[in-house]
Amino acid sequence: MRARNLAVVLQAVHRDGPLTRAGLAELTGLTKTTVSSLVGALLEAGAVSESGAVRDGERGRPGVAVALSGHRVAALGLEVNIDYLAACVVDLTRSVRLRRTRPADNRGSDPAEVLQRLRDLVKEVTAEAEGAGLRIIGAALAVPGTVEGDLLRNAPHLGWRDVRVADLLDLPCAVDNEANLAALGELWFGSGAADFLYVSGEIGVGAGLVVDGTVFRGTYGLAGELGHVVVTPDGPACRCGGRGCLEVYAGQDALLGELDSVATLVTALAEGDRRALDACGRAGDALGVALTSAVHLLDPGRIVLGGIFAPLFPWLESSVRGALAARLRQMRGTPPALAVSANGADAAVLGAAGLIIQRIVADPADVLGL
Template identity: 80%
Template sequence: MVASRGVRHDSMRARNLAVVLGEIHRSGPHTRAALAELTGLTKTTVSSLVADLLEAGVVTERGAVRGGERGRPGVAVSLSGHRVVTLGLEINIDYLAACVVDLTRTVRLRRTRPADNRNSDPEHILHLLRDLAKETIAEAEADGLRVIGAALAVPGTVEGETLRSAPHLGWRDVRVGDLVDLPFAIDNEANLAALGELWFGARETDFLYVSGEIGIGAGLVVAGSLFRGTFGLAGELGHVVVVPDGPACRCGGRGCLEVYAGQDTLLGKLDSVSELVSRLESGDRRARETCERAGHALGVALTSAVHLLDPGMIVLGGVFAPVFPWLEGPVADGLGTRLAHMRGAPPALVVSGTGPDAAVLGAAGMIIQRIIAEPAEVLGLQ
């Protein structure tokens, strides 16, 4: 497939920078000569653009690959992980997290602070997160890295730079856009976790990511892109009804998946997920029965999701990842029984490849994607 063609006009320099960097990101490393052929730009233009990208620290030239002049080996241009990095941040119910990721998607720093953020004071929590971000940025800069931008994952609905509703935090209409003095973005935790799984978990391009936390969210990735829905609210799997006359849910309904398979239900009186895993490994009957009930409810909800969305794969993440060995059977049995009438096998059920880091990695990855798509604007190469 031929790559997007560049435009030979000085006024389109920003576009051409994106074309060249995008080709390096998508299929590199390449020689300058190969980049000229792939993009349709002249060799002189490509050399000038590569020089700008080298100076900005987003690419590097080294080694030898095929594609030089007249078949001779040429110097390879590839993404650089030595200078430009992005910052991912996350507010979870019981911790704050930050990670620094370079353009090769290598994690350079990872910091987590335990915290009880339920029904919390937004100003206090954002102050703690701001301090964590500043400390993480300072540590990255001390290593010679340049933090270009940041994104934040939150357990709630987002509009612009405002967190509209995060019921488990007890927050409504909280502006977080001035959290750091960097280009900044904010998105729902499940959305960013799905993107983290796509970019860092080496998944197929079509899958449904299920984020098991106190609430249960989902992110649908189609053809390598996140499906958000008309108002950005797609993925509220936790409020799919699995038992119509079941217990009351915080949303006002009854019998929602969250009541049966959310983190609070799975843990019960236990203090942590690691304690639950220890009980499961030791054969504790009550812990195993709790997981079996949760898996059954999850199978019911996912059956509806499969009927509606037809994903090629279902990825279980969040709290579901460490207990996957005990959830997999009940969920798979439920899917298999309810989908037996469909042609072909049910979608593959797999555990997250990014574990608890999915959302914070997706946040950092969002800024990496912006750099690739708009290097002139994001890096100041005007």
């Protein structure tokens, strides 16, 4: 019962705070004595703080405000991607306290070697966080592949199959697909909309469907493999064994061509380079075709483009909107809203950290050891 009540109080502060103890008692239906005891435990654990004063209604006297604390409890978000490793530390108020990215070539790599480099990054970030007075409660890792439980089933671009990532990382760590965690990053650190389709552009193209604030993963965790929706049945061969998949038109390799980075591509686009503009046009058309299938199947009201599609949005938007409008005009009239993620390449690592924050709020007694 105490564990449940701790969760009720922390969730109320998370959702509606800052609140006085009296306000918490009224909101939760718990007695003032019980609320005071629970707030005391959460204060000791560093999950909340008391400061300032707020008024309990128009007639109530000002009281001390209970709010989430960003000073002691934190979560660690990690990401292994094709061309980088990333880590970020987020405190309980969802403020990003540290963010580190290390360029790397992880294609066809040895999982043990890559995860050793990630362990080194974790040690560096953890030491810096602890120096700032933060205690990292847990970690989650985003990977560019399909995940079942704690098992990474298949990450084709990495060349990894059936890897128990947390065991090699030597760190208690939740593991999830990069696009799913990027969608959660958009939910918790972006627009805050509860229902949308998030499209993640990287070496591959993935998607995360958020319904009523929850990611839909499918039976085997394969939901959202947008990159292998067929755009042109007789198109170029794809690494999946099919032909004409979205990825061969709108994945990072297809967009870059002979260019060395997305930043270089953006510069070329801004300068009006014809080859770069044509590549973006093809990618936008293909993305619009694939999203049309997603709209017919899922009927999202909002589509958010993230990853490399965020900096390329000014050059992709027109062709994506045009393809959607042309194909949806007869069925639904108005295409879904199309937006760009403000999180860019950080979406997945933010979502990973946010996953741990949600677990703390949902069950502080277990996660914080209260």
